[in-house]
């Protein structure tokens with residue numbers, strides 16, 4: 393006998409609407425829907441449904457027939473309702489099981505397109521969409537996956553979960569002003585007096601299509617107080633976990649020395665490039681990027697440089713398929 397499989401698409405938490413997806417043989421799906429819908433919905437149609445168990449009414453909801461083999465049920469998202477609906481599904485012979493990609497994305501043309509659709513939902517960065525949009529065609533053209541594909545997939549992980557990028561440097565060089573300019577809103581207090589940023593200020597940013605967890609760190613002060621010293625210790629611990637450290641300075645302020653050797657990529661930037669002394673300052677020669685947050689000059693170049701430190705143009709422009717596995721995590725050897 394063919395079994396129906398079902399899975400929650402929403403977490404088991406209180407919420408307005410819960411979503412359960414059911415997949416299986418058309419006749420078995422018809423039979424299940426007949427138990428809750430007055431009229432079984434045709435492919436692509438919706439129907440109101442009423443769930444009841446021996447205790448009485450569970451809930452009223454909506455059923456969507458996405459295809460002959462897939463339907464979605466949408467009751468209210470109360471945990472007690474979800475528990476009773478779960479028992480109701482079991483009592484009608486449906487088994488709880490992770491669903492295949494083509495069941496979750498029945499609109500996708502084939503299993504590669506369905507896998508790409510699920511992967512798109514996992515990725516934080518919009519750059520991922522360019523790689524996934526024509527994934528099925530890429531798989532066809534690429535042939536069998538190679539060790540190089542797998543190494544590239546490992547590097548493309550930065551598109552899935554946002555990497556940490558910190559900005560560090562002397563106080564008062566404009567780190568918080570830059571953070572606010574990149575975020576296009578005020579997330580960090582800026583001021584002419586040193587030591588304004590005491591606590592690390594996190595903000596999620598899009599840098600040239602890559603989503604990052606950016607952290608504005610307190611500045612390194614010349615003569616730190618006890619509180620400043622502990623803030624600096626926290627800051628250096630955070631910096632040690634970063635994929636990229638943006639080392640910022642301003643004309644005449646010198647480059648801070650990194651506390652310990654780091655595995656992070658370091659991007660040196662000169663801020664306050666609008667000031668007259670910026671043109672001739674010594675720091676300029678060592679900076680990869682010069683910019684002025686106050687005048688919004690050079691911010692696009694800065695975003696591009698940091699994105700390239702996270703993921704190369706070659707990896708993004710490679711026409712071969714992205715070798716992520718069935719779990720949507722990239723394949724690792």
Ligand SMILES: Nc1nc2c(ncn2[C@@H]2O[C@H](COP(=O)(O)OP(=O)(O)O)[C@@H](O)[C@H]2O)c(=O)[nH]1
Pocket residue numbers: 562563564565566567568569570581582583584585586587588589611663664665666667683684685686687
């Ligand atoms: N001329 C100029 N001044 C800036 C620029 N960015 C920040 N400042 C000024 O530098 C001071 C310190 O800025 P802030 O962002 O708080 O520095 P932080 O301590 O490094 O976070 C403030 O008075 C800002 O107005 C800039 O691009 N150009």
Ligand SMILES: [Mg+2]
Pocket residue numbers: 564567568569580581582588589609610611
């Ligand atoms: Mg600051």
